[in-house]
Amino acid sequence: MHIGVPLETHTGETRVAATPETIKKLIGQGHKVTVESGAGINASVIDSAYEAVGATIGSAREALGAELILKVVAPNDSELALINSGAVLIGMLNPFSNETIAKLAGHGITAFSLEAAPRTSRAQSLDVLSSQANIAGYKAVLLAAHYYPRFMPMLMTAAGTVKAARVLILGAGVAGLQAIATAKRLGAVIEASDVRPAVKEQIESLGAKFVDVPYETDEERECAVGVGGYARPMPTSWMQRQALAVHERAKLADIVITTALIPGRKAPVLLSAETVAQMKPGSVVIDLAAAQGGNCPLTVADHVVVEHGVTLVGHTNLAAMVAADASALYARNLLDFLKLVFTPEGQFQINLEDDIVAACLMCRDGQVVRKNG
Template sequence: MHIGIPQETRVGETRVAATPETVKKYVAQGHHVTVQSGAGVRASVPDGAYEAVGARIGTMAEALGAELVLKVRAPDDAELAQMKRGATLVGMLNPFDTENNVRMAATGITAFALEAAPRTTRAQSMDVLSSQANIAGYKAVLVAAHHYQRFMPMLMTAAGTVKAARVLILGAGVAGLQAIATAKRLGAVIEASDVRPAVKEQIESLGAKFVDVPFFTDEEREIAQGVGGYARPMPADWMKRQAELVHQRALQADIVITTALIPGRKAPTLLHEATVQEMKPGSVVVDLAAAQGGNCPLTVADEVVERHGVILVGHTNLASMVAADASALYARNVFDFLKLVLDKEAKLTVNLEDDIVAACLMCAGGELTRAN
């Protein structure tokens, strides 16, 4: 099969969907791989590295004209126009974007959105959300440290003692847990909160204190268990109690990192403007939910702004700031997913009885296969 690896065209997207490591495996399986010239440069992979493992360097049209196209982000109209009817596309295609799904279906391609894979043990090796969120959580702490005008660790010097930074992390999924681990390595004092009580042990094992919001009803306890590894929207009474507790902790914090996301929904508000108004001057908020409306209403997507003396960071693609490793992990996710849809003769086989394949399939034969 002819596999194409185009360069990502979205502004700020530095990742690439295949690395020399995975291209070498595709070539060994008998595939022909065309990599657009410059596709990996922003991820520290020159064209020569792809050529050394058997890929051919070509144009965008040649990469997008392949039978199987591997991308990081969903194609725009110009890219879709260069894809062949009947071709297969694999990438992070935003499965909740109905308009995009309709556009892809209209071109007659078969498209798989890897973010839609179920959060099961079998799907872990192809879980792009986890692999990229892990990087985002790490980078969020480094970005916060960059904007924070004091040391992170406690330092005892001849000129006096510097207190350790206090970090509050809201949401303890993959990104939040990595943020805890990274902030701990930098010597910060950390507190973390999450809807799901089951993550308390994980939070404490990484050296953070769990901010516990009590549950008053069985309904609250049930909802808090989440579904598919994600949190669910909590009742208003619990959200009010959480907001009060977060408000108190945020006033003591130097850095707040928010990571709460609910697939297909606007991000929940965890840090209100009234709280930001009372935070310490020079405090830093890194909002990992900026692309979905933000966990703080003052966050501006893709911008760093100052409000009420607090710096709010709204980067929407933190993983691209660590492009080399982000690409390496993503490329492995893609490679493992393709094992499910390519048979021994290297032909596309869509087995809808496979729960992972069925969940990721967005469109085929000109028809939508996913209802949002």
């Protein structure tokens, strides 16, 4: 099969959907691969590295004109115009955007969105949300250290002792746990909160203190368990108690990292404007939910703003700031998914009996297969 890997043209997107490592394996399976010239340059992969493993370097038209196209994000209109009807597209296509999926279907594309993969043990190797969130959690701490005007670790110097930074992490999914681990390595004192009681042990095992908000009703306990690895919206009564606990901890914190996301929905507000107003001058907030409205209403997507003396960082694509490793992990996710849609002889097939393939299939033969809302 002819596989194309185009240069990502979305603003700020530095990742690439395939690396020499994964392309070598695809070519070894008998596929032809065309990589657009410069596709990997922002991820520290030059054209000659692709050529060395057998890929052909071509134009955008040649890469997007392939039978199967590997992308990081959904194609824009100019990219879509170069994709042939009947082609197969695989990437992070935003399965919760009915408009995007309808546009792909209208163009006659068979599209798979890997964000829709079930959160099961079998799907772990192709879980793009986890692989990229892990990087985002790491980068969030480094960004916090960059904007925080003091040291992160405690230092004892001839000029006196510097106290360790106090870090509060809201949400202990993949990104939050990586943020805890990274902040711990940098010597910070860490507290973390999450609606799911099961993560308390994970938080404490990484060296952070769990901010506990007790559950008072069966409804609160049921929602806290979550679905498919994600938290569910909590009842108002619990959210009010958590807001009070977060408010008190945030006032003492030097850095707050918020990571709470609910797929397909606006991000929950975890850090109120009133709380930010009472935080210490020079404090930093890294809002990983900025792309979905933010966990703080003062966050501005893709901007760094200062409110009440607090720096709020709203970058929406932190994984792209670690492009080389983000691309390497993402490319392996794609490679593992391709194993499910290729036969041992290298023929493309859609096996709807496979729960992962069925969940990721967005559109086929001009028809939307999955629709939200």
